[in-house]
Amino acid sequence: MSSEAYVAGLDVGTTKIRTVVARPEADGRLRVLGVGVVPAAGLARGIVVDRGQAIAAIAESVHRARRNASLEIGGAYVGISGAHIACRNVTGRIHIPSGEISAHDVEKVIQSARDNVRTSPEQEIMHVLVRDFAVDGEPGVARPVGMKASRLDVEVHVVTGVGSVIANLEDCVRETGVIPLKNVLEPLATATAVLSEAERDLGVILIDIGGGTTDVAVFSEGSICHTASIPVAGNHVTRDLAQLLRINPEEAETAKRRFGVALAELTTPDEMIQVVELGTEKPTRVPRRLLSEIIQPRMEEILNLVKENLLLANVYERVGGGVVLSGGGSQLVGCTRLASMILDNLPVRLGAPRNLTGLADSVSSPIFSTAVGLAMLAAADQAWAMPPSKPAGPASWWQAVKTWWRSRVLPEIKRLAQGA
Ligand SMILES: Nc1ncnc2c1ncn2[C@@H]1O[C@H](COP(=O)(O)OP(=O)(O)OP(=O)(O)O)[C@@H](O)[C@H]1O
Ligand SMILES: [Mg+2]
Structure with missing residues (x-):
C-alpha cells in the first residue's frame, strides 16, 4: 500500500450528506483528512425524489471534503438504505x-x-x-x-x-464526477465504525436512528444475522413537535436539539422553555416536560417497531452484548435509558466512530458513524479514492523534456566543458 493512498465514504442521508476522506495508518487507525457536510436535498428515506437537487447536494458535500483535505475524490464507498432493502x-x-x-x-x-x-x-x-x-x-x-x-x-x-432505486442514487453520484466504488448497506458501515469485536461475538443489536429511517443490524457469534430498515425516525419527532406545539419545523428542530428529552420523567414539572408560535413573532413559554411528553411516545414507537421486527425475525434472544445506539436521533437526552426500558433492560450504550486520528474530533459524534464506517470498509478493501491518472498532456510532456535535459544532456555538456 502506498503511504499516499486514501479512501472516501459518502453517506447520502435523509437530512445530511456527509463525505469523509481518510488514510489508513500502519497502526490500523484511520487518519481523517477531510470532511464535507451539507443538508440533504432531493432524497427521502434513502430514495432519490428530485434528481437535480440530489446531484447538487452530493456535489457540494464532495466539494467541501475535497477542499478540506486538499485531495481529489475520484471514487467513494456509498451508503444505501431504505424500505426497499x-x-x-x-x-x-x-x-x-x-x-x-x-x-x-x-x-x-x-x-x-x-x-x-x-x-x-x-x-x-x-x-x-x-x-x-x-x-x-x-x-x-x-x-x-x-x-x-x-x-x-x-x-x-x-x-x-431494488435495482432501480440503487441505480438512481449511483447515477446522481456519478454525475458529480465520483465513481461509486461499492454500494454498502448503511447499518453494515455503521457497525464497522462503532462495534467492538467482543460485542459482535457476544451478540449485539445496532440501532441507527437517522432522520428518515431507523436502521437495524444484529450480530451474533461474530457475524451478521439480521438487517432491517424502519421508516420512522428523528424527523417524525420534529414533525410531532411542530404540529402539537404549533411551531414551524425549523423552530421544532432547534427546540428538540436544545431541550429535547426522550424520557419525560427526567424533566422537572416547573422547567420552562421558549418557542415562537406559528403566525406570531412573540415567544411563548412552554414546560420542557410538555416537549418530552410529545417526544417520548414517538421514540417509544420507534423502539417498539425495532423490537417487533427482531422478535419476528427470531433474533431477539441472541444478544448477550446488549444494544448500541447511533445516528442523530440517538442524541436525545435519556435515549439510552428509554431504549433499555423498551428492550427488556438490555444494556444500551451510545456508539460513536472509534480508532481514528487526524481530524478525528470533527467526526467523533454518532451522526458520523455511517460515513466513517464507509471509509473504513473502503480502506479494508483497498478501494482507493484517488482519481485515475490523466493521460499525458502538454504539461507532463514538458516535465519529461526537463527531466531528460537535467539527467542526460546537462551532465554531458558539463563533461564536455571540463574537457574530459
Ligand atoms: N442533538 C440532537 N438531539 C436530538 N436529535 C438530533 C440531534 N442531532 C441530530 N438529531 C436528529 O437526528 C436526525 C438526523 O440524524 P442523522 O444525521 O443520523 O440522519 P441521516 O443520516 O441524515 O438520515 P437517514 O440515516 O435516515 O438517511 C434528525 O431527525 C435530527 O433532528
Ligand atoms: Mg444515516
Whole structure:
C-alpha cells in the first residue's frame, strides 16, 4: 500500500450528506483528512425524489471534503438504505470429490447459496455475507480451506435492494464526477465504525436512528444475522413537535436539539422553555416536560417497531452484548435509558466512530458513524479514492523534456566543458 493512498465514504442521508476522506495508518487507525457536510436535498428515506437537487447536494458535500483535505475524490464507498432493502439467511452445499477443501470450493459453495436466493425481478443482490461454514456437517468453521472433507455447507446473510432505486442514487453520484466504488448497506458501515469485536461475538443489536429511517443490524457469534430498515425516525419527532406545539419545523428542530428529552420523567414539572408560535413573532413559554411528553411516545414507537421486527425475525434472544445506539436521533437526552426500558433492560450504550486520528474530533459524534464506517470498509478493501491518472498532456510532456535535459544532456555538456 502506498503511504499516499486514501479512501472516501459518502453517506447520502435523509437530512445530511456527509463525505469523509481518510488514510489508513500502519497502526490500523484511520487518519481523517477531510470532511464535507451539507443538508440533504432531493432524497427521502434513502430514495432519490428530485434528481437535480440530489446531484447538487452530493456535489457540494464532495466539494467541501475535497477542499478540506486538499485531495481529489475520484471514487467513494456509498451508503444505501431504505424500505426497499430486504435480507434473509440462505444456505448452500457442495460435495468435495478431491477430499480437501480449496479456495475455489469456498467460492463455489458461496455461489451455490447465492443461486438459492429467490428475488423478484426488480430486486438485486447487494451483499452476500458469510455467517458460518460446516465441514461434513460440523458447523462453526471460520476458514475451511485446506481441511479434509467430503461435503461443505455455508450459511450466508443476503441483502437485496431494488435495482432501480440503487441505480438512481449511483447515477446522481456519478454525475458529480465520483465513481461509486461499492454500494454498502448503511447499518453494515455503521457497525464497522462503532462495534467492538467482543460485542459482535457476544451478540449485539445496532440501532441507527437517522432522520428518515431507523436502521437495524444484529450480530451474533461474530457475524451478521439480521438487517432491517424502519421508516420512522428523528424527523417524525420534529414533525410531532411542530404540529402539537404549533411551531414551524425549523423552530421544532432547534427546540428538540436544545431541550429535547426522550424520557419525560427526567424533566422537572416547573422547567420552562421558549418557542415562537406559528403566525406570531412573540415567544411563548412552554414546560420542557410538555416537549418530552410529545417526544417520548414517538421514540417509544420507534423502539417498539425495532423490537417487533427482531422478535419476528427470531433474533431477539441472541444478544448477550446488549444494544448500541447511533445516528442523530440517538442524541436525545435519556435515549439510552428509554431504549433499555423498551428492550427488556438490555444494556444500551451510545456508539460513536472509534480508532481514528487526524481530524478525528470533527467526526467523533454518532451522526458520523455511517460515513466513517464507509471509509473504513473502503480502506479494508483497498478501494482507493484517488482519481485515475490523466493521460499525458502538454504539461507532463514538458516535465519529461526537463527531466531528460537535467539527467542526460546537462551532465554531458558539463563533461564536455571540463574537457574530459
Ligand atoms: N442533538 C440532537 N438531539 C436530538 N436529535 C438530533 C440531534 N442531532 C441530530 N438529531 C436528529 O437526528 C436526525 C438526523 O440524524 P442523522 O444525521 O443520523 O440522519 P441521516 O443520516 O441524515 O438520515 P437517514 O440515516 O435516515 O438517511 C434528525 O431527525 C435530527 O433532528
Ligand atoms: Mg444515516
